[in-house]
Amino acid sequence: MAGKNGRFWLIPLAFAVSGLLAFGATWATADRIEHDLQGEAQTALRDAGVAAPDVTIDGRDVTVADVPKGHGDRVRGVVGDVEGVRAVDVQETKADPAAVRTQQAIDGALRRSPIRFAPYGDELTGAGRRAVTHVADILRSAPTTLRFEVAGHVAKVPNLDGDEARALSRERADAVATQLADAGISRDRLTTVGHGDTRPVADGYDAKSDRVNRRVEIHVR
Structure with a gap:
């Protein structure tokens, strides 16, 4: 009986391990999505002839910084057309x-x-x-x-x-x-x-x- 009771601790351990594995898989998937979206956004901007600005990703939200003054709408449209992008925040530089x-x-x-x-x-x-x-x-x-x-x-x-x-x-x-x-x-x-x-x-x-x-x-x- 003691042997059976002694194995009860394995049940919560199994749940804990499963939870950690699920969390790790979710984190890895999210990280891969962000990496892929960043690359696709940068490629879309480059193909559109936009000088490479600073592109960062948070989930499916994209922030594009250092955009030349007056080109925000164009950048927003190019990045917004990338599949998987949910929102685009454009930060323009001061006009030279x-x-x-x-x-x-x-x-x-x-x-x-x-x-x-x-x-x-x-x-x-x-x-x-x-x-x-x-x-x-x-x-x-x-x-x-x-x-x-x-x-x-x-x-x-x-x-x-x-x-x-x-x-x-x-x-x-x-x-x-x-x-x-x-x-x-x-x-x-x-x-x-x-x-x-x-x-x-x-x-x-x-x-x-x-x-x-x-x-x-x-x-x-």
């Missing part, structure tokens, strides 16, 4: 006055003379090449600490699928970056990204809409 002035100069130049392309290709029009030359003058006068994202876009074309649209828009961005580099802007200061036809500035398939959507934008990063 030199960056603000440079972006304003670029935006003004491109409003007056947009960077345009021939249809269905990455060949700049004559006006497009002159627009890039004007932007290069602005970038040369900017502080060398500034970096620039060259973002390509295409018009909505019924027979152009998403992958083809992104590839063409990236080729257009690369063409502009090449001309900027030829004009003396260090290639290390330039990144390129292709958005395909996902960010039109005009709706419709008419010639005017196509012309304004077939463009490249340049953003200070």
Whole structure:
């Protein structure tokens, strides 16, 4: 009888061991989820052409710090689209006055003379090449600490699928970056990204809409 009673202590021990094993498995799973989400969020930001900010994970909640001023909504959208992310907290840095002035100069130049392309290709029009030359003058006068994202876009074309649209828009961005580099802007200061036809500035398939959507934008990063 004493032997049987002596084995009673094994029951709570078994429960304790099971509990510790369950806790360890849960902790390991949570840690793996956080690690995976961090990697996926960083990859999504990199693919979107966003300079690598500080990404931290708490469960399924993501905090992105050191985001350039004015880019919070974009970062929030990119990270929020990552599967498994529950909430996104974006912390923007204070605006750099030199960056603000440079972006304003670029935006003004491109409003007056947009960077345009021939249809269905990455060949700049004559006006497009002159627009890039004007932007290069602005970038040369900017502080060398500034970096620039060259973002390509295409018009909505019924027979152009998403992958083809992104590839063409990236080729257009690369063409502009090449001309900027030829004009003396260090290639290390330039990144390129292709958005395909996902960010039109005009709706419709008419010639005017196509012309304004077939463009490249340049953003200070």
